[in-house]
Amino acid sequence: MKRILITGAAGFIGSHLCDRFISEGYHVIGMDNLITGDLKNIQHLFGNEFFEFYHHDITKFVFVPGSLDYILHFASPASPIDYLKIPIQTLKVGSLGTHNLLGLARVKNARILIASTSEVYGDPLVHPQTEEYYGNVNTIGPRGVYDEAKRFQESLTMAYHTFHNLETRIVRIFNTYGPRMRLNDGRVIPAFIGQVLRGEPLTIFGDGNQTRSFCYIDDQVEGIYRLLLSDYHLPVNIGNPDEITIKDFAQEIISLSGASKDIVFKELPENDPMQRCPNIDRAKTLLDWTPKVGRAEGMMKTYNYFKDFTNEELLKEEHKDFSKYIY
Template identity: 75%
Template sequence: MSKKRVLITGAAGFLGSHLCDRFVKEGFHVIGMDNLITGDLRNIEHLFKLEQFEFYHHDVSKFIHVPGELHYILHFASPASPIDYLKIPIQTLKVGSLGTHNCLGLAKAKGARILVASTSEIYGDPLVHPQNEEYWGNVNPVGPRGVYDEAKRFQEAMTMAYHTFHGVQTRIVRIFNTYGPRMRLNDGRALPAFIGQALRGEDLTVFGDGSQTRSFCFVDDLIEGIYRLLMSDYHLPVNVGNPDEISLKDFAEEIITLTNTTQKIVYKPLPVDDPKQRQPDISRAKEILGWSPKVSRKDGLKVTYEYFKSLPEEEWFKQPKEFVAKK
């Protein structure tokens, strides 16, 4: 019997590459697609020697053609960190709108089930805590983060429209802060930023007074939740994340202890529209998917720190990628 075929967009990114690994392991024929604007081929180079893996260097904001059968699509193409989407706002909006439209159109044409990667950012700076899937969010559409937040909100609306109007089998995962090997040290998010500063011998930068909270989920747990959601019969959004909440000040202290450094914490002004609280209500994931995170923050951080520490030292000092502005 021939293998089931799955298309994973954003395949060379942090989450996309882990999804490629999981679906290869599950016996699928995996087609990875990425324009490499934020992705890195090194994340998937170990898969190129496999017969059941192929790679398309392509921008999903343009028409997508994949010959042959497709059974599943996972749409994970998108800049996902502030340092990216603040520098490439137009591409961020296009991949969330045009890219999602193209993926949904492909799913319709192929009769494939599609899972789209949404985010906790659709809740904006939330007025409800913890955040559950019934909450509609508190988002500033014209603020600096609006290009990402609204791209994801539009993506969910487009996905539901294809489900209700065209009968496409759709799944929506709302991803909360995730970490683990293959994150970029210079992507601007708190965890890699703190570890990068510790490796370079710099003080750790906390924005605001550090009382804002995040909830960090280890990548292996997240991938398991995504896989279960794809294989489920549930089409409404599902939060997948770890509800173990921590303030960024306390988290910075944890990183100082983990890395055994002597640096101190320095404080800078809070960026515009930076969410003050992030904690997923995962009741729906527990009930429908039988899923909850298994890896403790202590264990996950140890693995992640060892990964970053193992990188060539020039990677510790590498500046964020410069993007070519496009309309």
């Protein structure tokens, strides 16, 4: 039985990856410091003989007993609310955390896949974004702590691949959604759904003409799985190129809920990208991968997941104490 370490295991994407690899017959070792992750995302795996969990911060030395065949590095705050609250930890998990895991992969002779992001492209001047595009990123802007953590992460990974001949993979993840997202994490889909379910107006930042492309979690996991098992070491975009403006997407959410809701426009945050759409030709060619779940189907599943929450969960605001992670 092959053994795989998944960091960020209690997070949104990480928890779905745990499910996938257990279903494929792997022994999964999950690791998370639970800054933004939630044990409820993986509680169904506790008691499974092929799953174990370590509560650990990977910016500290990482030790895993026994052999490892693969490592998936998905530990990182991923929403603006989170990485603006814990900017130093965001930079450390992308740098020190990545360094620790690359070292572990080298010691264990394991293949490692690094979760990068479409944010490495910044506010892009090329559309749609190909893997060859170098990006347009403000290193000292408010989003720089996340963007540059991921860009450095890619550089460090490639250095280990080149200098140590380490088996590495890099996935650039575009906006992904589905069950287990957090309602109050600041990303557009849970934010809109939460506002609809609470009976609040929908908030659009800017004029709403900026675009996003949303990929359902099952498609994202399938792309990651295929990339890990491929023989390709350069970055690969995994996302859904079905592009929509935020203004039109808000109307889709309103129609989905069947409720009549107002839309409130607020000032666009600094360096918020105006266009976000992946070119997935590389994934199509190398991985034989394309997204299968349309936005209407995926949003219905996601909306129904959140609709099942209790009123208390819907109405509460996040008051998690991040102070102990700021160092």
